Amino acid sequence: MLPRVAIVGIGFSSFRSITPDISFKEMMFEAATRAYEDAGVCPQQDIDGFVTCEEDFAHGRSIFSIHTPDNLGAVLKPIHTIPGDGIYGLAAGYMQISTGLMSIVAVESHSKASNMLTPNYLIAHALDPVYNKPLGYNPYFIAGMEMNRYLFETGTTKEQCALVAVKNKLNALLNPQAVYGERITADEVLGSEMMFYPLSRLDMSSPADGGIVMVLASEEKAKALTDKPIWIRGIGWCSDTPGLETREGGEAVYAHLAGDMAYKMADIKHPRKEIDFVEIDDTFSYKELQHLEALKLCRRGEAGALVEEGATQRDGEFPVNVSGGSLGVGHLVEATGLQRVLEVVLQLRGEAGKRQLSNVKVGLAQSWRGIPTNSGAAIILSRE
Amino acid sequence: MRKVAIVGAGMTKFVRRSLETGKELSWQAAKMALDSCQLTLDDVDCVVMGTAPDAFDMIHMKAEYLSDGAGAWRKPYMRGFVGGGTGVFVADQGWYHVASGLFDTCLVVAEEKMSCCLPHPQGAFITCWDQFTESPLGTSLLWFFAWEMNRYMNAHGITEREIALVAVKNKKNAMNHPCAQLAAEITVDDVLNSEIMAWPVKRLDVSPTSDGAVAIVLAAEHVAKRISDKPVWIEGVGWCLDTMYIGQRDLYYPRYVEYAARMAYNMAGIKEPSKEINIAEPYDPFDYKELHHMEGLLLCGKGEAARLTADGVTQRTGNLPTCPSGGALGVGNAIAATGLMKVAELFWQLRGEAGKRQVPGKPKKGVAQAWGDEMQVGTVIVLGV
């Protein structure tokens, strides 16, 4: 039996489209102080380990770990970076605590996407230098190709994808942290500029800045620190083939396998029945549908109908991305996964304000590392 | 706490520039590591990748690009990163994957293809420093080492001549390493007379830039005992970062290495490292760094490492063989891969399989260490049989 680990503290620095008033260090500090206050811990005395999740070029700083310890109170402490999404960081913290070596671990990730002036080039720089880079295309062609294949294989329509954007932006209106909340119609999404057929402008999330810190604790410490620990019941992560040429066009295999790993750990046999709500990756509108299917929350090809019926709305039978998702909140780069976990924690604690769901006990958050990757993670959290 | 062993290791040659892509290097090392313990990719539960800044391989999110070569196809795959300390850290990270109980086996791969970075791999470092207060000065990587070496010599009255002995020893040790890039028999005078790059650092004080990959296979106790006659146990792990503000630290002593070492020694139950450790692989990107790190690893007192070197204690036949592999100075410095090379070297040494490099007297316990970031990271692993 694996040891139990809980999230006992959350903190964030407000999500905004730009943040010219603070440096990334000040952003990390702000999120960390709030998380430590929430958890009731002092970093130097109580926290055994720290994990930060960043990619070098996204920030324009190689070896990002250089710039991390001071901002988290982690000087002369075990701290390391994971160039990956925040949920990978939670997995690292989970494992460190499970070894018995550590009792409390803080996990951080943030976005300063606004500071990156050539974002298309950034993603293009992640392509295979021999087979893909020399073509010189805007890398979002990958999303267009994948969406096209997904629609082809599953019979999902562009209208159904548009409804995801409509729903998530509407949800975002009730989330004070969301940057891109608005009331729009499916026609507006469908009528927005065609970018990479069949992907239109409003099918794509826009970037945001913001920082998040979470404090994890062992069962013993968690019970001592808080009345409302949110338990990590399962966690999984997976990388499928990185080649653009060898990947399954329409299927998110990485999400399927990451989900399976998390379900197995959580002993969940029927995800849709045993999970009350989910926060899953919607970097592009179709991704939410593709991920719903990969995570076995509906059958293949059924996610479009689900959103059409309204089942995934905030007041539907299976709410998806109540926070507003990346389409509504803004895409927080590597902190995106933590933003999803943040929402799940707030909902499970009953602290989600106007968008609070009633009677939720188990939630799932999932992340994808974005184009051109074929990697992602999932985490299942519960009140019990 | 679950016991975790290293059961296999593999590596490529370290070269200035390789024909192989980073993926291919990763596969070559990983395949050799798996073959060495007769495991297949199906037996691998998870993969950990160690590779230093993306500015070397010049690919954003390079671990994603490298993943298939590292054997991560449809597996849990995570990259760990603490700059130059990454190579030993990923062994620690692989340890926590298995020790957590989540996985029974873990393939740990470290890769670096520095030759991709032009006009020179050293240029990658200007993107590391604080771009507000440091990089605008045209800051070179060598400045940092020169400052530290100068401070270290000044604090203890150590001479360049005493330090040069480390380069002589390690390059000679590397003569017996089949993967070595800069093995050579040189003299102290060769080092002292080599061209000044950033005084007190001279050309032969410095390790080269390299392409290469190294992999090890980790297994939980019940698996290790089944598949291996000679598992090498991970007895202690430690990692630590000091403040990012270099002007707030005294460079004469790497206290972050000491903190990481104490963490690892505590876990391993080691009270007197200088007596209990039989063999050491401290990180030696520069010759003085080996001395600096021996002190940080508490293998001798502050300022004493130069004397131990002069007395031959750190020779392969000495009482405390240090960098018997040939280290970064001799084998080459493919950053993350070099750190893991040191762990692989201990694995081979403790199993008595190091061939011509074998340290006599059946060593039982070894420590490997890497260093990184802005003179700031210590990563440590203690292995034993």
Place this chain on the structure above:
Amino acid sequence: MSEKVKEWPGTALKEDDITEKRVLSTEWHPNLKYAWDTGIGYGRYFAELKKGRIIGTRCNKCRRVLLPARVFCEWCFRTVDEWVYLEDTGTVNTFSIAYTDWVANRIEEPQIPALIEIDGSGGVAIMHLIGEVDPWKVKIGMRVKAVWKPEGEREGAITDIKYWKPVDE
């Protein structure tokens, strides 16, 4: 295992294998551009440099001066309490005489990069260059003073100080 392996993988190339096109290769100029937010601490630090002054902050809990100026104390993990002006004089903590630049090119006139402990900071050093001196006469412990760019040329950057020169005291 190590001793049993006969053939180690990896294929070394020479530089001219690539330049003479004996093996195929391709180049990519990444074109990654940034506008990094300076934030509160560095923002003020640079604004003061433009005025020809060095500013730090102080944490009243541990009584340390933080330099370059920043808004939180990493040890006490709390917001700092006040701005403090420091002298533009200091002591060489350590230095180098550099004959190569940041991409390992040889340079004729060596640079003298140094860590300089700033007066009034309690021994905190900043990274900068030393000038107006024979490099081989520089010593740890030497006293130095900032040589500022003329006011009109300063732009609010660390390079508003041209270099530091020795002073007799």
Place this chain on the structure above:
Amino acid sequence: MPVDKVVQLSQTKPLHGEIPVYGQYTFGVAGERFFREIKDNGRIMGARCERCNLTYVPPRIYCERCFSELKEWLAVGGRGIVHTYTVAYFDLEGARLPEPVIVAMVQFDGVYGGLVHRLGEVRPEEAKIGMPVEVVFKDKAERVGSINDIAYFKPC
């Protein structure tokens, strides 16, 4: 006096910079051979994994699924089908392209993988998933050993 927040935009001034290094990439053991075959012989090669019964394009020296070393190479022909495609209206700078580009993943018969490339001699509205296409190489004299030695794929 406590340290104030930034309260006026005039107090903010970002520092501009860029990554000043660039990349030079060898093609690797497999890539070297693959592109020599395109350059010199105008043919697309795959590498075979008997164990997994897969032929890789692009070819590799290893099978990503079983880690076997792949030594058997074979020509896969120049014809394939469009596995998926997109019509790209924007370039890398984010500017609107004067003419949209059709970017496709072309799969070859019996092959795991294929090549990502542009489609030519076809209008965007005519492109279809499943459409048969064939490779159009540049003239031999213009080929340098690059993915761009393939001019495009065209319907056939």
